[in-house]
Amino acid sequence: MSRKPHIVILATGGTIAGSAAAETGGAYTSGKIGVDDLLSVIPEIRNLADISGEQIASIGSQDMDESIWLPMVKRCNELLARDDIDGLVITHGTDTMEETAFFLHLTVRSSKPVVVTGAMRPANAHSADGPMNLFEAVATAMAPESHGRGVMVVTNDTVFGARDVTKSCTTAIHTFQAPNFGPLGHIHAQHVEFQRKPQRKHTTESEFHVDNLNELPKVGIAFAHAGGDSAIAVNAFIDHNYDGIIHAGFGNGNFNHKVGDALQRAARQGVTVIRASRALSGAVTEAGEVDDESYGFVASGLLNPQKARILLQLILTMTRDRQHIRAFFKAY
Ligand code: GLU
Numbered sequence: 204m205s206r207k208p209h210i211v212i213l214a215t216g217g218t219i220a221g222s223a224a225a226e227t228g229g230a231y232t233s234g235k236i237g238v239d240d241l242l243s244v245i246p247e248i249r250n251l252a253d254i255s256g257e258q259i260a261s262i263g264s265q266d267m268d269e270s271i272w273l274p275m276v277k278r279c280n281e282l283l284a285r286d287d288i289d290g291l292v293i294t295h296g297t298d299t300m301e302e303t304a305f306f307l308h309l310t311v312r313s314s315k316p317v318v319v320t321g322a323m324r325p326a327n328a329h330s331a332d333g334p335m336n337l338f339e340a341v342a343t344a345m346a347p348e349s350h351g352r353g354v355m356v357v358t359n360d361t362v363f364g365a366r367d368v369t370k371s372c373t374t375a376i377h378t379f380q381a382p383n384f385g386p387l388g389h390i391h392a393q394h395v396e397f398q399r400k401p402q403r404k405h406t407t408e409s410e411f412h413v414d415n416l417n418e419l420p421k422v423g424i425a426f427a428h429a430g431g432d433s434a435i436a437v438n439a440f441i442d443h444n445y446d447g448i449i450h451a452g453f454g455n456g457n458f459n460h461k462v463g464d465a466l467q468r469a470a471r472q473g474v475t476v477i478r479a480s481r482a483l484s485g486a487v488t489e490a491g492e493v494d495d496e497s498y499g500f501v502a503s504g505l506l507n508p509q510k511a512r513i514l515l516q517l518i519l520t521m522t523r524d525r526q527h528i529r530a531f532f533k534a535y
Contacts, residue, residue: 208252208289208345211282212337213275214238215260215267215303217296219322219333236326237261241294244326245334251393252289252345264296264321267303269419269516275303276310277414283313290316290344294337297321297370297378300356304365305510308354308405309517309535310413316349319365320357323376332359332376342393349395352387353405362388364401366535369507371483382484383505404535411517420519422447422512427458427481434465441468446523447475447515451508456480456487463498470499475519475528479503479511501529 214220220236238256248254259278260271275293282288295303304319311317320340322333340357343349354365358379367381388397404410413419423445425436433450440448448469452458456478458466470476478500480487487502489495495502503511511532518531 206253209287210252210254210290210292210341210344211288212238212242212254212256212292212294212341213278214241214256214258214294215264215271215275215296216262217264217294217298217300217321218325219294219296219320219336220261220326238294241326241333241337245338248338248341251338252341254341262296264299264303267296267299272303272306273413273416273419276307279307279317280312280414283311283315283317288315290318290349292337292340292344293317293319294340295319295321297323297358299509300379301365301368301370302509302513304354304356304368306513306517308365309409309411309514311354311406312409314351314407316344316346316352317354318344318349318357319354322358323374323378335360339390339393342390343395346395348397351400351407352397353401355387357390360390361386362390362395362397366401366403366405366506366510369483383486409535411520413517413520416520419516420446422449422475422515422519424449424451424479424508424512425462426451426508427453427462431459432461433458434461437462437465437469441465441472441474445474446519447477447512449477449479449503449508449511449515451479451481452487454480454482455485455491455493456502457492466500467498473523475515475523475525476500477503477511477515477532479506479508481508499525501525501532504532506532 356363371380372378423440425433
């Protein structure tokens with residue numbers, strides 16, 4: 204390439220754009236600092252690439268939802284279709300970063316790199332992690348080796364796949380982990396070294412079309428605990444006409460008998476029921492204690508509840524047939 208790579212930064216807010224009241228304090232407001240100010244603390248970034256920026260939201264990512272995701276992926280696809288743009292970086296709060304990354308992983312239509320990054324410490328804290336994360340996100344987005352790896356999350360010198368990554372710690376800068384398979388690669392001195400590629404379908408192989416949608420099907424998550432009655436949540440979802448329910452069950456997607464009855468009632472009424480797990484790692488398998496065929500449920504495999512929810516929302520735009528849904532959960 205004779206010209207410098209052109210990377211577009213789409214800013215959404217989060218702690219990377221957060222402003223603390225004191226440089227050592229924990230209290231701050233996320234989403235306050237714009238994309239130009241973020242870039243001004245790392246002028247070296249412009250030696251790597253030509254950068255342009257767009258502010259598409261200014262929120263703490265706890266407020267992220269489909270009203271931002273749907274226009275965001277449209278904008279990503281418009282930008283990625285341009286010959287003069289080589290990759291995208293999305294700055295984002297860490298709370299729901301894994302969900303935005305997975306949504307984009309399933310809906311972006313390009314093999315060009317899309318990298319989501321953020322920070323655990325506000326922009327004006329001592330040892331703020333945002334500037335280095337942004338620098339490394341740009342380095343990853345411009346690397347030829349990054350093509351075809353789906354949407355990635357870059358923080359703390361590490362590149363994660365959108366399907367695998369989860370926020371594992373409330374406050375530490377090494378919060379992002381991929382508990383089942385580990386990272387896709389690492390970054391050192393602006394050089395990205397990859398170890399592997401995602402195996403499941405994503406981006407250019409994805410069958411999900413959201414361009415003409417203004418909303419997604421309604422899918423809720425009910426959470427299991429000892430002595431608990433998540434049947435109350437399940438019944439509320441049924442009563443509020445939800446299209447799907449993810450049950451964040453015990454261990455291999457197990458539930459107590461009260462919840463089992465409510466979930467079966469949901470399935471009989473045409474609400475899709477996915478068995479996921481509150482455990483941090485491992486797959487919810489079909490051959491465990493629960494016979495999904497007789498209950499009318501689908502197992503989530505390795506997707507955690509919040510990611511199973513996003514995949515189901517997208518699947519329900521195409522089909523409500525349980526065997527098709529099951530096949531999608533094995534393919535994506
Ligand atoms: N609530 C903030 C957010 O997700 C905090 C997390 C962060 O960015 O570190 O936007």
